[in-house]
Amino acid sequence: MDSFADRTKRRLREELLDAAYDAIVAGGYDGLRMAEVARRTGVSRQTVYNEFGDKWSVLQAVVARETERFLVEVNVALAEQSDPIDGLRAAVEGALRQAADNPLLKAALGQPGSDQASQLLTTRGQQVLELCHQRLDAHVRTHWPQIPVDDATACVDVALRLVISHIVSPGPAPVMVADQLARVLGPFLSTTGGRA
Numbered sequence: 605m606d607s608f609a610d611r612t613k614r615r616l617r618e619e620l621l622d623a624a625y626d627a628i629v630a631g632g633y634d635g636l637r638m639a640e641v642a643r644r645t646g647v648s649r650q651t652v653y654n655e656f657g658d659k660w661s662v663l664q665a666v667v668a669r670e671t672e673r674f675l676v677e678v679n680v681a682l683a684e685q686s687d688p689i690d691g692l693r694a695a696v697e698g699a700l701r702q703a704a705d706n707p708l709l710k711a712a713l714g715q716p717g718s719d720q721a722s723q724l725l726t727t728r729g730q731q732v733l734e735l736c737h738q739r740l741d742a743h744v745r746t747h748w749p750q751i752p753v754d755d756a757t758a759c760v761d762v763a764l765r766l767v768i769s770h771i772v773s774p775g776p777a778p779v780m781v782a783d784q785l786a787r788v789l790g791p792f793l794s795t796t797g798g799r800a
Contacts, residue, residue, distance in 0.1 A: 616645075670708050671732055679740075682747065693786040755793070759792050
């Protein structure tokens with residue numbers, strides 16, 4: 605059982621992340637100030653530094669938490685389908701629609717400092733990629749164990765990178781992207797052995 609101190613520390617961290625999220629949504633990465641996070645949470649600025657270390661680490665923690673929340677919805681879309689190709693289609697379309705409406709993504713990609721914040725999806729996006737890949741790969745392996753492991757891993761990687769690309773630089777409508785990706789990756793996900 606968790607101690608009172610552990611529960612209090614977790615609650616504080618969540619409140620700090622909520623305050624940081626609100627600051628980023630309101631003003632982008634440039635609007636994220638440790639003093640403002642502290643003020644919104646009712647703690648000292650040093651407490652924020654003690655918890656995260658620096659501003660970049662705060663951003664990373666907010667993005668990691670938001671990614672986890674995002675993945676819950678994606679996994680629901682996957683789980684609602686018995687066929688992996690339909691699951692891919694639903695997950696991709698849902699992820700792109702969810703991303704288009706996500707206030708944090710809008711701020712990270714379009715507010716002042718977005719060139720720095722967007723790095724968490726591009727040049728410094730390894731944390732997001734690894735987290736997404738780990739969760740989605742596990743889901744695919746659990747729900748569709750008949751798909752060869754290498755095919756499942758490759759499809760997750762390709763789909764993930766394409767979705768992130770469309771989040772950063774939107775293209776066709778989500779339903780079109782989902783259909784295109786399902787056509788390309790479908791042979792690898794077929795449960796009827798359709799790949800040559």
